[in-house]
Amino acid sequence: EDKITIKPVKSKVKCKSNKGCNVQFKISKESGDAVSAKDVKICQMVDGKMINCKSNLKVKKGKYKGKIGSNKATSPGLAGDWVCVVTEKGKETVSDPVAVEVKKK
Numbered sequence: 001e002d003k004i005t006i007k008p009v010k011s012k013v014k015c016k017s018n019k020g021c022n023v024q025f026k027i028s029k030e031s032g033d034a035v036s037a038k039d040v041k042i043c044q045m046v047d048g049k050m051i052n053c054k055s056n057l058k059v060k061k062g063k064y065k066g067k068i069g070s071n072k073a074t075s076p077g078l079a080g081d082w083v084c085v086v087t088e089k090g091k092e093t094v095s096d097p098v099a100v101e102v103k104k105k
Contacts, residue, residue: 003030006084006095009063013098018105021074023098024065025084035064039088042066045081045097052078053085068100076102 007026015021023042027035037059043050057064068078081097 002033002088004028004035004086004088004093005030006086006093008084008095008098011096011098012101014101014103015068015074015079016103016105017074017076018072019074020071021068021078021100021102022065023068023082023084023100024063025095025098026062027064027084027086028062034062035086035088037064039086040064041085041087042068042082043085044068044078045083050083050085074102076104078102 005028009024037057040057041053041055043053057066079102082100083097084095086093
């Protein structure tokens with residue numbers, strides 16, 4: 001079994017409501033193989049449930065970057081804990097949460 005490790009690049013992210021907002025995770029496998037971006041998503045955690053999940057993460061040098069909100073706005077409702085989820089062979093690996101703060105401009 002190829003163990004997957006997901007580490008948030010930052011444990012806290014501050015965003016502005018009038019700008020786009022990104023969270024980043026480093027994802028690695030024990031074998032050194034790359035994790036396919038199509039197997040990765042970020043989700044907001046609310047009451048133990050994953051909502052507002054987003055895929056199509058950008059990958060650069062082992063860092064997977066997911067956008068919260070749009071390019072020009074991040075709703076204050078998107079503040080809170082976000083996790084990264086890797087699903088491979090039907091098995092989910094979930095990261096530690098990243099605390100996202102959204103400030104009004």
